[in-house]
Amino acid sequence: MSVVLSRDSQVRVMEDTVTNAEKHLGQFCSMLAAYTRKTAQVRDKADQLVKQLTDFANTEHPEMRATLRSFAEDLAKVQDYRQAEVERLETKVISPLKLYGAHIKQTRAEIKKLKQVQKNEIKQLAKLGKLRQKSPSDRLTISQAETSVQRASADASHTTHQLGEMIEAFQKRKLTDLQKIFSDFVTIEMVLHAKAVEVYSSAFQTLENYDPERDLEDFRAKMHGLYGHRDARPLTDTVSSPAVPWSLTGQSAQNALRGERREDEETMEASAEEDLRGRGRALHQ
Amino acid sequence: MSVVLSRDSQVRVMEDTVTNAEKHLGQFCSMLAAYTRKTAQVRDKADQLVKQLTDFANTEHPEMRATLRSFAEDLAKVQDYRQAEVERLETKVISPLKLYGAHIKQTRAEIKKLKQVQKNEIKQLAKLGKLRQKSPSDRLTISQAETSVQRASADASHTTHQLGEMIEAFQKRKLTDLQKIFSDFVTIEMVLHAKAVEVYSSAFQTLENYDPERDLEDFRAKMHGLYGHRDARPLTDTVSSPAVPWSLTGQSAQNALRGERREDEETMEASAEEDLRGRGRALHQ
Numbered sequence: 281m282s283v284v285l286s287r288d289s290q291v292r293v294m295e296d297t298v299t300n301a302e303k304h305l306g307q308f309c310s311m312l313a314a315y316t317r318k319t320a321q322v323r324d325k326a327d328q329l330v331k332q333l334t335d336f337a338n339t340e341h342p343e344m345r346a347t348l349r350s351f352a353e354d355l356a357k358v359q360d361y362r363q364a365e366v367e368r369l370e371t372k373v374i375s376p377l378k379l380y381g382a383h384i385k386q387t388r389a390e391i392k393k394l395k396q397v398q399k400n401e402i403k404q405l406a407k408l409g410k411l412r413q414k415s416p417s418d419r420l421t422i423s424q425a426e427t428s429v430q431r432a433s434a435d436a437s438h439t440t441h442q443l444g445e446m447i448e449a450f451q452k453r454k455l456t457d458l459q460k461i462f463s464d465f466v467t468i469e470m471v472l473h474a475k476a477v478e479v480y481s482s483a484f485q486t487l488e489n490y491d492p493e494r495d496l497e498d499f500r501a502k503m504h505g506l507y508g509h510r511d512a513r514p515l516t517d518t519v520s521s522p523a524v525p526w527s528l529t530g531q532s533a534q535n536a537l538r539g540e541r542r543e544d545e546e547t548m549e550a551s552a553e554e555d556l557r558g559r560g561r562a563l564h565q
Numbered sequence: 566m567s568v569v570l571s572r573d574s575q576v577r578v579m580e581d582t583v584t585n586a587e588k589h590l591g592q593f594c595s596m597l598a599a600y601t602r603k604t605a606q607v608r609d610k611a612d613q614l615v616k617q618l619t620d621f622a623n624t625e626h627p628e629m630r631a632t633l634r635s636f637a638e639d640l641a642k643v644q645d646y647r648q649a650e651v652e653r654l655e656t657k658v659i660s661p662l663k664l665y666g667a668h669i670k671q672t673r674a675e676i677k678k679l680k681q682v683q684k685n686e687i688k689q690l691a692k693l694g695k696l697r698q699k700s701p702s703d704r705l706t707i708s709q710a711e712t713s714v715q716r717a718s719a720d721a722s723h724t725t726h727q728l729g730e731m732i733e734a735f736q737k738r739k740l741t742d743l744q745k746i747f748s749d750f751v752t753i754e755m756v757l758h759a760k761a762v763e764v765y766s767s768a769f770q771t772l773e774n775y776d777p778e779r780d781l782e783d784f785r786a787k788m789h790g791l792y793g794h795r796d797a798r799p800l801t802d803t804v805s806s807p808a809v810p811w812s813l814t815g816q817s818a819q820n821a822l823r824g825e826r827r828e829d830e831e832t833m834e835a836s837a838e839e840d841l842r843g844r845g846r847a848l849h850q
Contacts, residue, residue, distance in 0.1 A: 286789075293788045304621040311617055315610040322607055325600040332596055336589040344740055351747055358754075444788060451784050455629055455777035462636055463772045466765045469643075473761040480755045487748040492740035499736050503578045503729060504571075 283433070284405070287398055287440045294391055294447045301454050302384045309377035312465070316369045323362040330356045341495035347486055354483035358476050365472040372464040376457060387450055390443055397439045401432040568718070569690070572683055572725045579676055579732045586739050587669045594662035597750070601654045608647040615641045626780035632771055639768035643761050650757040657749040661742060672735055675728055682724045686717040 330352045337348035408425040415421065615637045622633035693710040700706065 290788055297784075297788075300624050304617070304624070307617050308614070308621075311610065311614045315607065315614060318603060318607040318610050322600065322603040325596065325603050329593075329596045329600060332589070332592050336593075339585050339589070344743070347744075351751075447788065448781065448785060452777060452781055455780060458629070459632070459772055459775050459777070463769060466636075466769045466772060470762055470765045470769065473758040473765065476758040477755055477762060480751045480758065484748060484751045484755065487744055487751060490744050492737060492744070495740060496733065496737055499582075500733060503575055503582075503732065 283437070284398075284401065287436060290440055290444060291391065291394060291398065294394075294443060297447055297451055298384055298387050298391065301380070301450070302388075305377055305380045305384075305454070305458075308461075309374060309380070312369065312377065313374050316366055316374060319362060319369070320366045323359045323366065326355060326359045326362070330359065341498040343490060343492070343495045347490040350486045351483050354479050354486070357479045361472050361475040361479075365468055368468045368471075369465070372468065373461055376461055380457075383450075387446065390446060394436075394439045394443045397432075397436050401429070401436040404429040404432040568722070569683075569686065572686075572721060575725055575729060576676065576679060576683065579679075579728060582732055582736055583669055583672050583676065586665070586735070587673075590662055590665045590669075590739070590743075593746075594659060594665070597654065597662065598659050601651055601659060604647060604654070605651045608644045608651065611640060611644045611647070615644065626783040628775060628777070628780045632775040635771045636768050639764050639771070642764045646757050646760040646764075650753055653753045653756075654750070657753065658746055661746055665742075668735075672731065675731060679721075679724045679728045682717075682721050686714070686721040689714040689717040 333348050333352035333355065337345045337352065340348060404425070408422070408429050411418065411422050411425050618633050618637035618640065622630045622637065625633060689710070693707070693714050696703065696707050696710050
């Protein structure tokens with residue numbers, strides 16, 4: 281009795297082991313995939329911010345422009361590291377967990393086979409028990425049934441032993457794989473965080489060094505115009521011309537001003553875009 | 566003429582300054598808010614992973630249980646820092662950018678007032694021009710019109726000057742605020758990343774130190790059962806009992822086993838939950 285009982289409990293431990301692994305590893309897989317997706321979305325939002333910073337830089341005076349571009353580049357670098365993080369998480373964390381699906385299915389099929397073998401043992405035992413009750417004197421049939429029981433028992437013992445080894449290997453692999461997967465997770469995260477500290481330290485310095493004074497001088501010059509605004513200029517000079525062309529002349533002067541600025545901006549924008557393209561996502565590949 | 570032209574171009578520079586600030590600062594605000602929201606979602610996913618790790622730890626053997634719990638705690642710590650990051654981004658980055666909305670609206674209203682004053686100057690100039698063409702000999706009316714033009718001009722000059730200073734201050738504040746806001750952004754991010762490196766370094770050590778051998782011994786003992794499985798045990802002992810009770814006895818034995826384990830798990834779970842509560846989100850406040 282105790283052998284059959286022991287085998288039964290062994291099978292239950294095996295089943296529990298596989299079911300538990302299936303449940304938890306599956307959950308780890310989907311949770312880590314969700315974590316990775318959200319991280320990719322943070323990267324996307326930061327990429328938009330980089331683009332926006334570059335656009336804005338092109339509308340600013342030289343000092344702020346240089347500062348914002350440098351900041352945008354650093355922010356883009358961090359996103360490159362984040363992209364690398366996402367790809368590494370997929371390769372070294374999510375993929376290995378996904379592989380467990382097939383592994384578990386296969387192990388479950390082996391357990392099912394064992395259960396069939398055990399069922400057969402119990403069936404043979406029941407048959408023998410009945411025979412002993414019904415026809416205790418039928419030595420030949422009882423002897424045949426005893427042989428069947430022995431054969432079924434040996435089969436069950438052998439299969440249980442084999443499967444025991446298989447489940448032990450399964451458990452060992454699970455433990456070492458989890459150790460490896462979580463270590464890889466931690467390493468991947470550490471690389472991102474360490475690189476980000478490095479890049480942001482330089483970004484902080486750039487922002488810290490920004491002095492708005494020169495840009496403000498430029499701004500003042502721009503606001504006070506190319507015309508050299510003089511409040512003291514005699515009014516009579518201004519009133520000698522007809523009123524209507526003011527706005528026209530004013531507008532065309534403004535257009536000229538804008539035209540100049542726009543050209544300047546376009547050049548800046550083109551070179552900034554080139555910079556971005558040049559740098560690319562070197563880390564993504 | 567040039568004074569009016571100059572004022573006109575000054576107003577356009579002012580308008581451009583405010584419009585540009587409104588557009589870009591508004592976009593920065595919504596992009597950084599989106600970035601912060603996504604970061605909060607990463608935190609949520611990681612929090613789920615922490616819970617899952619704790620649940621799983623409770624089903625594992627002592628060494629893996631301790632390792633997973635330690636890892637879950639470290640992961641939770643990083644999420645505490647991430648929560649602090651989210652809160653700081655909201656306070657020190659998003660809120661100041663939001664405040665620009667009202668500031669810009671107010672500045673725009675001042676520019677509108679100036680444009681009215683300038684319109685009046687042009688109107689008075691046009692009136693004077695017409696008078697000079699129509700009735701060049703009407704000295705009194707022309708003189709009155711000239712006085713009106715002078716008054717309107719003085720008003721326009723004064724208002725333009727005042728607004729010029731206001732816009733300069735606006736631009737200065739924008740530049741230094743952006744410097745501060747982006748520096749704060751970088752600092753907040755740096756703190757998270759630096760703390761994460763620290764916490765993950767310790768998590769890495771814990772995972773590295775895990776040795777599955779002891780857990781596997783436990784597992785073997787559990788799988789080979791409380792019954793002390795012996796293959797050599799004589800079969801005759803086992804065949805003397807009826808077949809049906811096997812499964813029943815087997816099940817109750819299994820229940821006993823499970824009951825024991827479950828009780829163990831519950832204690833573990835309760836204490837783990839207490840740990841989590843105790844630690845709380847100390848960093849969130």
